Amino acid sequence: MQRSTLLRGTAVTGAVAIALTLSSCAGSAAETAPSADLKIGSVDLSADCPSTVVIQTDWNPEAEHGHLYEMIKDDYTIDANTKAVTGPLMSDGEYTGVNLEIRAGGPAIGFQTVSAQMYQDDAITLGYVSTDEAIQLSSTTPTKAVFAPLDISPTMVMWDPATYPDVKTIQDVKPALEKNKGVWRYFDGSAYIEYLKSAGLASSDVLDGSYDGTPSNFVAAGGKDMQQGFASAEPYVYQNEVSAWGKPVKFALIHDAGWQTYQSSVSVKADKFDELTPCLSKLVPVLQKAGVAYYKDPSAANDLILKLVDEYATGWTYTQGVADYSVKTQKELGLVGNGTDSTYGNFDDGRFEDFFTKASKVYTDLGTPPASGYTVGDLYTNEFIDKSISF
Secondary structure, eight states, X not given: OOOOHHXXXXXXXXXXXHHHHXXXXXXXXXXXXXXXXXXXXXXXXXXXXXSEEEEEOSSSSOGGGHHHHTTTTTSOEEETTTTEEEEEEEETTEEEEEEEEEEOOGGGGTTOOHHHHHHHOTTOOEEEEOHHHHHHTTTXXXXXXXXXXXXXXXXXXXXXXXXXXXXOSHHHHHHHHHHHTOOEEOBTTOHHHHHHHHTTSOOGGGEETBOOSOSHHHHHTTTSSEEEEETTTHHHHHHHTOTTTOSOOEEEEGGGGTOOOOTTEEEEEGGGHHHHHHHHHHHHHHHHHHHHHHHHOOHHHHHHHHHHXXXXXXXXXXXXXXXXXXXXXXXHTTSSSOTTTTOSSOOOHHHHHHHHHHHHHHHHHTTOOOOTTOOGGGTBOOTTOOTTOOO
């Protein structure tokens, strides 16, 4: 089974959001005391952070989450029942005095939003919350982002280059589909679609919200239709692992059309921000360093990711080929990197302001406006970022 990509990383709306919020949630892995036999290194989190830092991800283990698994890649305990892995939290090969628990999302938490999961379980320290989700849910489950592991969202639309040889950008998609009477299949409730419609880049006559995360409809259309996906996975999967297709696809990033959300931003609950500030001031640079180390040599962390996918057995598949392709593509496309400056993991103020304006209008039109009086400063901060850490 292929993943339902937008369920993984994009906020949903209306009845869908309510249904997901009511879904089951995963518990914690067995509580583990900090390792008494390990000497604490130059970064000591023990006085300021929880004894186990719990991070809730938005999907099954995958390379986009590699910076987390980098911190426990050599010493860990897997709980296949709760879909969580725990180990001593390491930085530059040194113990930090606390443990790290990484929880799977998506099917492991009933496909509900990470924001909702964080508000249901106080044990969660941090969670992956995309900017659009944070804006949409700011009045019900407010969060604040402190670290951006991905600079550009991998969300994309893909097509068959043999059918659509002249399509290069999202601006080309609508007229090409209209001419060929094809559709753009996407996950119903995706906010970026509403933005594209308002920008004249998509319309109801070429849109089909029936995408369910599987390749069957795309394959059956024989190249006539286009489909959403993640640029860091589906192009490889469809060419190499979907035998009924077995050929290249081309794609364009939604980011390049102006919907520039920060995917999977590491965030805290808004009401826990002050309490966690001493911890975050030390922990966020550790997250930055882990990301740089992972993309320099992802082999050990990817071994753990593949092992977890196998042991969690959620029905989702993830291979070495996909993991290798993902790391390579993330770097090549700038999905991960320093952004417009020389720092890894920070948020661009101007981009955030622009996105907040666009997303606020979209969600207001959808009936889920941001919380009254909310500003961009309520949604993120760069105060914990170490500006010297870069790729």
